[in-house]
Amino acid sequence: MSRLDVRKxxxxxxxxxxxxxxxxxTFEVSDAKGRFLANAAKAxxxxxxxxxVAARKAFGGWAGRTPYNRGQVLYRVAExxxxxxxxxxxxxxxxxxxxxxQAAKKVDAAIDRWVxxxxxxxxxxxxxxxxNQVAGPFxxxxxxxxxxxxxxxxxxxxxxxxxxxxxxxVIVSGNTAVVVSSYERPLPxxxxxxVLATSDVPGGVVNVxxxxxxxxxxxLAAHLDVNALDLTGITDAEGAAELEAEAAVNLKRVLRPSAxxxxxxxxxxxxxxxxxxxxxxxxxxx
Amino acid sequence: MTDHAIPPVALEYAPAPxxxxxxxxxxxxxxxxxxxxVDGADGRSFKTVNPASEEVLAEVAEAGDADVDAAVAAARRxxxxxxxxxxxxxxxxxxxxxxxxxxxxxxxxxxxxxLDNGKPIRESRDVDVPLVSQWFFxxxxxxxxxxxxxxxxxxxxxxxAAQVIPWNFxxxxxxxxxxxxxxxxxxxxxxxxxxxxxxxxxxxxxxQQADLPPGVVNIVTGAGETGRALVxxxxxxxxxxxxxxxxxxxxxxxxxxxxxxxxLELGGKAANILFDDAPxxxxxxxxxxxxxxxxGHVCCxxxxxxxxxxxYDDVMDRLKRRMTTLRVGDPLDKNTDVGAINSREQLDRITxxxxxxxxxxxxxxxxxxxxxxxxxxxxxxxxxxxxQAHRIAREEIFGPVLSVLTFRTPDEAVAKANNTPYxxxxxxxxxxxSRILAMADRLRAGVVWANTFNKFDPASPFGGYKESGYGxxxxxxxxxxxxxxxxEDA
Numbered sequence: 001m002s003r004l005d006v007r008k009x010x011x012x013x014x015x016x017x018x019x020x021x022x023x024x025x026t027f028e029v030s031d032a033k034g035r036f037l038a039n040a041a042k043a044x045x046x047x048x049x050x051x052x053v054a055a056r057k058a059f060g061g062w063a064g065r066t067p068y069n070r071g072q073v074l075y076r077v078a079e080x081x082x083x084x085x086x087x088x089x090x091x092x093x094x095x096x097x098x099x100x101x102q103a104a105k106k107v108d109a110a111i112d113r114w115v116x117x118x119x120x121x122x123x124x125x126x127x128x129x130x131x132n133q134v135a136g137p138f139x140x141x142x143x144x145x146x147x148x149x150x151x152x153x154x155x156x157x158x159x160x161x162x163x164x165x166x167x168x169x170v171i172v173s174g175n176t177a178v179v180v181s182s183y184e185r186p187l188p189x190x191x192x193x194x195v196l197a198t199s200d201v202p203g204g205v206v207n208v209x210x211x212x213x214x215x216x217x218x219x220l221a222a223h224l225d226v227n228a229l230d231l232t233g234i235t236d237a238e239g240a241a242e243l244e245a246e247a248a249v250n251l252k253r254v255l256r257p258s259a260x261x262x263x264x265x266x267x268x269x270x271x272x273x274x275x276x277x278x279x280x281x282x283x284x285x286x
Numbered sequence: 287m288t289d290h291a292i293p294p295v296a297l298e299y300a301p302a303p304x305x306x307x308x309x310x311x312x313x314x315x316x317x318x319x320x321x322x323x324v325d326g327a328d329g330r331s332f333k334t335v336n337p338a339s340e341e342v343l344a345e346v347a348e349a350g351d352a353d354v355d356a357a358v359a360a361a362r363r364x365x366x367x368x369x370x371x372x373x374x375x376x377x378x379x380x381x382x383x384x385x386x387x388x389x390x391x392x393x394x395x396x397x398x399x400x401l402d403n404g405k406p407i408r409e410s411r412d413v414d415v416p417l418v419s420q421w422f423f424x425x426x427x428x429x430x431x432x433x434x435x436x437x438x439x440x441x442x443x444x445x446x447a448a449q450v451i452p453w454n455f456x457x458x459x460x461x462x463x464x465x466x467x468x469x470x471x472x473x474x475x476x477x478x479x480x481x482x483x484x485x486x487x488x489x490x491x492x493x494q495q496a497d498l499p500p501g502v503v504n505i506v507t508g509a510g511e512t513g514r515a516l517v518x519x520x521x522x523x524x525x526x527x528x529x530x531x532x533x534x535x536x537x538x539x540x541x542x543x544x545x546x547x548x549x550l551e552l553g554g555k556a557a558n559i560l561f562d563d564a565p566x567x568x569x570x571x572x573x574x575x576x577x578x579x580x581x582g583h584v585c586c587x588x589x590x591x592x593x594x595x596x597x598y599d600d601v602m603d604r605l606k607r608r609m610t611t612l613r614v615g616d617p618l619d620k621n622t623d624v625g626a627i628n629s630r631e632q633l634d635r636i637t638x639x640x641x642x643x644x645x646x647x648x649x650x651x652x653x654x655x656x657x658x659x660x661x662x663x664x665x666x667x668x669x670x671x672x673x674q675a676h677r678i679a680r681e682e683i684f685g686p687v688l689s690v691l692t693f694r695t696p697d698e699a700v701a702k703a704n705n706t707p708y709x710x711x712x713x714x715x716x717x718x719x720s721r722i723l724a725m726a727d728r729l730r731a732g733v734v735w736a737n738t739f740n741k742f743d744p745a746s747p748f749g750g751y752k753e754s755g756y757g758x759x760x761x762x763x764x765x766x767x768x769x770x771x772x773x774e775d776a
Contacts, residue, residue: 130761132743132745132761134741134746135420135743136743138738138743142747240543241544242543244543247538247542248536248539249535250753251534251535251752251756253756254542267438267771276732276751277747277758279733279747280726281734281735281746
């Protein structure tokens with residue numbers, strides 16, 4: 001008798017744990033040719049709120065790490081993705097209908113992107129901060145700080161490279177994230193969550209919701225304890241405008257939808273959108 | 287120290303009024319569009335009054351949709367034909383010229399600012415107007431160095447900037463908006479507040495004197511309706527607003543789904559935190575400047591004083607003693623410390639919110655002071671026994687009203703300071719350097735003044751966290767608000 005395979009139950013990733021959706025709902029995930037791959041958890045409004053609570057709880061600790069340490073933690077994630085290269089390759093190939101070599105190249109790029117961002121952790125302040133020469137006897141310094149909890153709608157098409165490209169710039173500076181993965185292609189996101197859970201990223205720093213972004217994003221856009229909103233993965237312009245308008249409720253920082261070439265080296269705009277600048281004054285004298 | 291209890295002897299200075307003869311006030315003013323003063327399309331106008339006397343200073347045109355259209359069109363033409371094509375070093379020279387003229391005409395500007403706004407001449411003369419000139423001087427130097435601003439090798443201007451500014455620092459806010467926009471190669475349409483339009487119109491004359499190309503700066507006067515028409519105009523590429531959080535929210539909604547860039551400088555409810563080892567007399571000066579500077583009409587006013595419990599009595603004695611020496615009255619008197627409230631509407635708002643302080647059980651104290659019989663006045667006021675739940679501890683009063691709370695540990699101070707949806711500024715008073723740095727690190731605010739308060743400089747980025755808005759003004763960061771990244775290393 002041939003061996004029956006053990007199939008995986010895909011869950012959400014919230015606060016470092018893998019709960020099922022509190023709603024009990026799942027949705028069918030198919031490969032690019034329409035063949036059944038798995039049932040993924042369909043996150044509810046309550047799951048989104050739990051994720052925000054987890055992200056808020058993790059914020060102080062993560063923002064308080066030294067940038068050197070955050071860089072190391074991000075680099076460690078890259079190491080872990082590399083170690084699971086084959087799994088990511090088959091996930092991405094199935095999700096996006098790519099050949100194994102094509103998918104492998106995307107995984108390579110995702111790893112390299114993660115490494116690129118890891119290196120930014122302890123350089124952001126040097127590039128975006130200032131010593132300010134004011135006209136008076138004052139020490140005056142501006143430096144960047146994370147803005148807080150960032151809700152991210154990941155790109156719909158690019159299931160891993162796109163996801164990594166929007167997630168890493170959010171957390172590298174000390175923000176925590178609630179990410180809504182691609183609805184059609186959520187499985188690489190959950191595999192990434194498994195990597196995050198077993199790397200050194202503290203629970204709650206990244207929370208991954210699989211499910212319908214159109215249903216989840218309005219709750220995140222209106223949530224008073226979310227500080228910023230990345231709408232990259234929203235493809236419908238009218239919906240994006242509504243979400244941006246909703247985000248005004250507590251003056252969230254909003255990154256509008258875009259579809260950049262994910263294979264190109266990014267600029268620093270994705271990071272700076274989620275930074276605040278703090279300026280400190282002190283008199284100079286004896 | 288027992289001498290705190292002794293009532294101070296009031297020093298009777300002779301009045302030293304500044305002459306207003308230097309200001310050539312016209313009975314009516316038009317809009318400044320395409321380099322010329324023009325009448326509003328539908329002939330509507332409003333009056334601007336001296337808040338210290340309720341005297342009508344002038345009639346000012348109220349811009350309607352057609353006027354806003356014309357101003358935006360003029361700005362677009364000037365952007366395309368002249369300003370964005372001009373080499374940066376030439377733009378710089380125009381801004382330097384403006385900076386110089388502002389300095390040359392500083393006395394006239396200060397008097398007019400105090401007349402229209404009600405702020406003491408001491409402040410308009412020594413703080414506002416010098417900073418205004420400095421702001422143009424600082425950004426002039428950026429105009430030909432944009433590729434070094436950290437936004438790639440060829441940053442691009444955005445186009446036409448719609449700018450709406452408040453009444454608390456009419457000229458200073460104008461300079462914060464116009465100087466970086468012009469340096470970066472944008473053209474502007476600016477709407478000053480309806481209660482304080484006059485110095486913006488004098489600035490328009492200065493643009494003419496500097497031979498600034500027509501359309502580069504346009505000024506449309508009016509109230510909220512004019513502002514709405516301007517920021518929602520499809521022909522503008524960038525919106526910059528300073529004012530209340532509520533209006534900021536509306537503007538954020540109105541630009542949603544457009545390509546317009548937006549920066550918002552909104553309200554605050556800053557904590558001024560005083561530790562027991564602070565230099566107390568200096569700290570008291572900082573508290574006074576924090577809340578009574580500009581009648582408390584300051585978005586970053588230190589309106590919540592957090593005093594460490596063991597020095598509370600001493601600090602309150604010193605503070606009350608100091609407050610009895612504040613001179614409230616004629617803004618044009620050089621001895622005046624606290625001038626007039628900018629409008630009747632604002633006075634009503636302050637009065638109403640302060641009443642909730644009484645109603646919610648806080649204890650009110652003001653020094654004895656005679657207020658003029660006409661004009662809009664509010665005595666410097668402190669509320670003690672305030673809790674975090676009180677409206678006067680949560681809502682921005684935007685007037686000379688201080689709420690005093692206490693704390694025991696640094697952790698408690700941080701928790702109370704951060705317990706607000708605002709995040710514009712904070713103050714820390716302590717002699718211990720490591721504590722200053724730790725507090726500055728933990729406070730969620732865009733500006734932290736340590737052992738000082740209410741300091742501004744064009745080289746120093748200013749702006750808020752959380753609901754105090756987004757974007758920074760001042761410094762390289764202020765420039766970034768008016769540029770799009772470009773070039774290979776963007």
